[in-house]
Amino acid sequence: MYDVIVLGAGPAGANAALEAADNGLKTLLLDEQKVAGGQVWRAKSKSILKAPSTEASEKGDELRTKINQSAIEVKFNSRVWHIEKQDDDTWLMASDAEQLTAKALIIATGSQERIIPTQGWTLPGVIGLGGATVLFKEHMMVPGRRTVVAGNGPLVFLVASEIIRLKGTVAAVVSLNNRIDWLKALPSMLSNPSLAWQGFKWIFKLYKMRVPVFWQHGINKIEGKEKVEGVTVIKVDHNWHKSDQAEQYIPAESVCYGHGLMPAIEATRLAGADHHYDELLGGWVPTIDKYGRTSVSNLYACGDNAGILGVSVAPMRGRMAALAVLEDLTGKKHNKKDLKIFDKAKKIGLAATALSIPRSGLQSFITKDTEVCRCECISRREIEHEIKTGALSPNAVKSGTRCGMGPCGGRYCSESLALITQHISKKTRSEIGLSTARSPLRPVALDDISNEIDYDKLPIPGVSPL
Amino acid sequence: MNVIFDIAVIGGGNMGCGAAIRLAEGGMRTIILEQGDIGQGASGVNAGTLSLQIKRVKLMPYAIKGHEEWQNMGAEVGFHKTGGYTLAFNDREAELLYERMTLKKEAGANISFVSDKELIEKEPALARKVVAASYCGDDGYANSLLSGQYYRKKIKQSGISFLEKFKVIQIRENSDGFEISSGGQTVVAKRLLLACGGWMKDIAAMIGADLPINARINTVSVTERAPRLLNSIIGHATGLLTMKQKENGTVLIGGGWQGKGTPEQGRGNVSLETLIPNLQLAKFALPKLSKIRIVRSWTGFEANVPDFYPLAGRLANKENVFVLGCVRGGYTIGPYISKLMGDYILGRQPEMPLFDPSRDFK
Ligand SMILES: Cc1cc2nc3c(=O)[nH]c(=O)nc-3n(C[C@H](O)[C@H](O)[C@H](O)COP(=O)(O)OP(=O)(O)OC[C@H]3O[C@@H](n4cnc5c(N)ncnc54)[C@H](O)[C@@H]3O)c2cc1C
Ligand SMILES: Cc1cc2nc3c(=O)[nH]c(=O)nc-3n(C[C@H](O)[C@H](O)[C@H](O)COP(=O)(O)OP(=O)(O)OC[C@H]3O[C@@H](n4cnc5c(N)ncnc54)[C@H](O)[C@@H]3O)c2cc1C
Numbered sequence: 074m075y076d077v078i079v080l081g082a083g084p085a086g087a088n089a090a091l092e093a094a095d096n097g098l099k100t101l102l103l104d105e106q107k108v109a110g111g112q113v114w115r116a117k118s119k120s121i122l123k124a125p126s127t128e129a130s131e132k133g134d135e136l137r138t139k140i141n142q143s144a145i146e147v148k149f150n151s152r153v154w155h156i157e158k159q160d161d162d163t164w165l166m167a168s169d170a171e172q173l174t175a176k177a178l179i180i181a182t183g184s185q186e187r188i189i190p191t192q193g194w195t196l197p198g199v200i201g202l203g204g205a206t207v208l209f210k211e212h213m214m215v216p217g218r219r220t221v222v223a224g225n226g227p228l229v230f231l232v233a234s235e236i237i238r239l240k241g242t243v244a245a246v247v248s249l250n251n252r253i254d255w256l257k258a259l260p261s262m263l264s265n266p267s268l269a270w271q272g273f274k275w276i277f278k279l280y281k282m283r284v285p286v287f288w289q290h291g292i293n294k295i296e297g298k299e300k301v302e303g304v305t306v307i308k309v310d311h312n313w314h315k316s317d318q319a320e321q322y323i324p325a326e327s328v329c330y331g332h333g334l335m336p337a338i339e340a341t342r343l344a345g346a347d348h349h350y351d352e353l354l355g356g357w358v359p360t361i362d363k364y365g366r367t368s369v370s371n372l373y374a375c376g377d378n379a380g381i382l383g384v385s386v387a388p389m390r391g392r393m394a395a396l397a398v399l400e401d402l403t404g405k406k407h408n409k410k411d412l413k414i415f416d417k418a419k420k421i422g423l424a425a426t427a428l429s430i431p432r433s434g435l436q437s438f439i440t441k442d443t444e445v446c447r448c449e450c451i452s453r454r455e456i457e458h459e460i461k462t463g464a465l466s467p468n469a470v471k472s473g474t475r476c477g478m479g480p481c482g483g484r485y486c487s488e489s490l491a492l493i494t495q496h497i498s499k500k501t502r503s504e505i506g507l508s509t510a511r512s513p514l515r516p517v518a519l520d521d522i523s524n525e526i527d528y529d530k531l532p533i534p535g536v537s538p539l
Numbered sequence: 540m541n542v543i544f545d546i547a548v549i550g551g552g553n554m555g556c557g558a559a560i561r562l563a564e565g566g567m568r569t570i571i572l573e574q575g576d577i578g579q580g581a582s583g584v585n586a587g588t589l590s591l592q593i594k595r596v597k598l599m600p601y602a603i604k605g606h607e608e609w610q611n612m613g614a615e616v617g618f619h620k621t622g623g624y625t626l627a628f629n630d631r632e633a634e635l636l637y638e639r640m641t642l643k644k645e646a647g648a649n650i651s652f653v654s655d656k657e658l659i660e661k662e663p664a665l666a667r668k669v670v671a672a673s674y675c676g677d678d679g680y681a682n683s684l685l686s687g688q689y690y691r692k693k694i695k696q697s698g699i700s701f702l703e704k705f706k707v708i709q710i711r712e713n714s715d716g717f718e719i720s721s722g723g724q725t726v727v728a729k730r731l732l733l734a735c736g737g738w739m740k741d742i743a744a745m746i747g748a749d750l751p752i753n754a755r756i757n758t759v760s761v762t763e764r765a766p767r768l769l770n771s772i773i774g775h776a777t778g779l780l781t782m783k784q785k786e787n788g789t790v791l792i793g794g795g796w797q798g799k800g801t802p803e804q805g806r807g808n809v810s811l812e813t814l815i816p817n818l819q820l821a822k823f824a825l826p827k828l829s830k831i832r833i834v835r836s837w838t839g840f841e842a843n844v845p846d847f848y849p850l851a852g853r854l855a856n857k858e859n860v861f862v863l864g865c866v867r868g869g870y871t872i873g874p875y876i877s878k879l880m881g882d883y884i885l886g887r888q889p890e891m892p893l894f895d896p897s898r899d900f901k
């Protein structure tokens with residue numbers, strides 16, 4: 074039995090584990106990736122090891138060295154698919170066929186991309202903004218020869234400028250945010266000048282390269298027969314609803330596209346924590362105290378899954394969660410210095426997240442025939458029919474249409490479903506709620522989760538009454 | 540709401556909705572009160588097995604009628620009559636199978652014992668470790684996911700009022716009948732039908748009835764779409780495995796393994812301790828499942844009383860309070876027994892006897 078298991082070895086989780094181990098707690102750090110670093114401090118793949126390092130890869134290497142030198146036990150390539158509270162208040166988790174137990178559990182699963190569909194979004198050649206950053210970091214590849222980068226939030230400009238750094242061509246940047254949104258974010262970003270500077274450096278770079286930037290525009294349609302051939306872009310109103318102004322066509326071979334990040338909350342939901350909707354934190358988040366204690370005893374959350382605040386505060390959030398565990402398990406108090414620094418840093422994160430908050434008009438991009446659930450091929454038309462005949466909760470729509478019942482478990486379509494429901498029912502996101510969280514957290518093959526059995530040893534309980 | 544309903548049905552599962560439809564047809568002004576969404580309790584999350592082979596002997600006539608009801612509901616509820624095999628993997632199970640299926644056959648189910656050869660021919664993907672098997676051509680399944688959609692439509696057509704997200708927390712008796720409150724809203728009705736599934740004990744307590752009800756928490760899992768592996772529904776001599784492959788290729792695995800949690804605490808959770816053997820048993824019976832991925836495992840609540848027979852009738856000393864629940868295999872039997880219940884409340888003689896909820900359970 075571990076004192077604490079940390080799920081997720083990004084900046085938040087890895088630092089939580091370091092702090093816990095440094096304080097003498099028996100600590101296990103788990104991640105489904107090959108090494109620590111999470112999304113942002115992702116390691117380079119073997120084939121590009123000689124390539125020049127970036128700030129992100131350096132920070133990642135530094136973190137990986139620290140972990141190696143610590144007393145942390147690590148388990149990578151470890152897919153956690155089940156979490157369960159045991160009767161004695163400890164935690165039981167399953168990572169493939171292995172079962173692990175701990176007194177406390179820190180969830181640091183980070184964020185996931187939000188992608189609201191538009192016509193043609195399932196064509197080959199379309200990838201998410203987050204997915205694009207993985208290509209850059211792991212493989213130093215660009216998505217295609219001429220790329221349109223679109224959506225909202227800072228990632229749009231980061232991705233466009235990375236494509237240029239890697240000698241690709243950006244056909245256009247299509248930003249739902251307008252310049253004023255960015256100016257509004259400026260004052261809080263300036264409290265961390267290097268970060269603010271970075272954002273504006275990306276934008277300057279694009280202007281210098283004469284990349285057309287369409288402010289307050291969205292992609293109306295991604296065109297192409299077998300793969301992307303171009304996009305049409307259209308102006309949006311303040312709610313990001315499509316306007317009736319003329320569209321413009323841009324030839325392109327690939328599209329990077331996304332609508333900000335949202336907290337990856339499946340694990341905290343499966344563990345039974347209370348969650349609430351907070352637009353400013355990126356959507357649904359576990360309800361936590363300042364240190365990351367959730368509503369469930371011995372369950373903690375830190376990092377972007379507890380609200381999108383970005384990488385600058387993630388390590389601090391991780392350390393704070395570990396200190397809370399230390400206090401709760403051993404009664405050892407710690408100084409509150411961290412809290413003040415955290416409050417200041419949090420402001421910067423919130424400003425960046427503000428650019429990422431999707432607005433309700435985005436639903437207008439999902440036309441009736443657009444596929445909302447890719448796993449089960451469910452269109453908006455089918456979903457609307459279900460809602461209009463009385464299915465008002467995500468569970469009810471899901472049951473009737475199979476929207477969200479495929480291998481991704483609704484991870485990708487739940488946001489679109491909520492936007493559509495909101496549009497029809499006029500309810501708030503909190504009122505609409507979420508569909509029930511269930512195991513497995515990731516699809517798992519039967520062979521991967523259970524060893525061969527001796528039939529006669531199966532713990533078969535009494536037979537059913539005759 | 541100033542209306543006084545003839546009857547308020549608490550619980551919008553297939554028991555409550557089925558009875559409400561019968562009551563409305565009989566002329567009663569009916570309202571359904573549901574804490575969540577219509578048809579999202581046990582009726583919306585169960586394994587959907589319609590099998591005479593797993594029905595209790597004494598309930599067989601009800602189950603046979605239930606099958607007829609499902610057949611009539613047809614495509615709208617995803618009904619498929621595939622036939623079903625029940626398997627025994629050792630001598631002890633074979634004996635059990637023989638003894639049980641003989642009795643069920645005598646009770647009217649169209650069950651026969653089949654040879655190894657026939658089984659292998661019909662279900663070639665099953666493990667070649669079967670010692671004995673029985674078959675029933677009337678068995679099949681329906682899609683419980685469609686319960687909500689189906690019943691919502693039917694109750695609307697029948698002019699039944701319904702309130703979703705109406706969690707009954709208090710019931711008061713007055714001269715008009717009953718004041719049923721969710722805290723915020725109040726509904727008044729002359730009669731009550733309690734059809735609240737796994738939650739029955741607490742609701743009955745609200746009107747002072749102490750029923751010896753236990754909640755069970757059953758586990759079901761579903762795989763990703765797989766190539767065709769099964770043509771019929773599959774059961775196990777002990778009742779601890781059910782499998783069916785739906786038209787879309789997904790395989791549903793059940794068998795009543797118990798998860799964790801209580802109806803009061805929320806939706807409950809699967810437990811590794813029972814989920815793993817449930818899946819191992821499935822893999823043992825159908826080895827090709829090994830490489831297929833599970834995409835979701837979940838639980839649902841059902842209720843039972845010590846003798847495992849239904850509660851269906853009038854509460855003792857409560858002229859106007861009726862109970863319908865605790866039916867083993869209640870998805871199969873629900874559409875039929877709820878009609879009987881409706882008839883009884885309407886003062887008609889039900890086609891088959893009901894089950895006195897105030898009986899002695901020992
Ligand atoms: C695709 C993507 C790309 C991004 N790119 C950038 C970028 O280039 N620059 C930037 O500033 N920000 C980027 N972000 C945001 C950035 O991820 C966060 O700000 C920062 O990494 C937060 O750290 P974290 O520790 O909270 O989460 P993360 O770094 O996301 O770490 C979470 C870790 O948990 C692991 N995990 C999750 N679930 C499980 C499970 N069930 N079993 C096992 N392991 C699990 C994941 O593999 C991951 O390693 C990106 C986000 C995403 C989703
Ligand atoms: C996982 C599982 C698998 C099963 N598999 C099968 C199978 O394969 N074949 C078969 O024949 N049977 C099966 N069953 C049994 C069958 O599903 C049930 O017997 C049947 O659905 C019960 O119907 P019901 O209407 O009584 O209960 P439910 O469908 O649970 O309906 C009761 C309703 O009452 C509502 N309610 C409760 N409390 C309140 C309150 N205070 N206020 C308002 N509303 C309230 C609930 O929300 C619920 O919707 C299974 C059961 C489970 C749980």
